[in-house]
């Protein structure tokens with residue numbers, strides 16, 4: 001059994017069908033990212049309802065992330081509604097013609113920190129949103145040091161900026177060791193993006209520098225669907241991490257399961 005930290009909603013479905021697909025792939029928990037409907041406040045409210053309805057069936061296995069657009073006037077209220085009212089598991093954001101470090105978003109980050117839920121950021125090249133890859137460089141997320149109780153993850157190992165992503169992880173770890181922040185806040189979502197011939201090298205570097213406690217398996221698979229891409233990805237990653245790179249099955253279990261539990265558990 002494994003968990004997947006990165007599955008997208010693509011079209012109408014329901015919790016029952018998602019659980020059936022998960023069972024077939026031996027997936028225990030799925031982090032489901034809500035519809036990318038973020039052009040207006042009303043659309044975000046609607047998107048929260050869609051993902052909350054799916055996850056309500058089994059909130060222990062179906063973990064909903066609300067897609068927040070921090071440039072919207074009611075973004076902090078959207079966070080409150082998704083987490084406090086609907087009990088969703090966390091937040092997802094993609095910087096699209098805004099930079100994650102802009103101080104105008106600090107009230108939104110503060111609200112997320114206050115509600116003690118994690119934040120998954122897209123990081124790296126972006127094929128979907130026209131010319132917005134430049135807003136998603138890993139070093140821009142260093143701003144999270146201002147929100148020391150907020151756990152966050154950078155998706156796709158920030159490919160092609162994988163070294164920069166790993167270095168930001170080192171920087172966040174150093175801050176926790178120095179006592180600037182109480183604990184290490186950052187995780188690396190290893191969802192693909194990396195073409196296979198880059199992947200082994202990127203995982204090798206991430207594991208050697210950050211250790212197996214910081215990486216979380218994800219797939220970018222979609223619902224509705226069979227979730228077979230997720231299953232294939234986790235099996236390939238086991239071969240790379242345990243077979244090629246020599247890490248133990250216990251280390252792989254952290255990446256495929258336990259680190260997600262950690263990510264979702266608030267700091268004490």
Ligand SMILES: [Zn+2]
Pocket residue numbers: 006008220
């Ligand atoms: Zn994605």
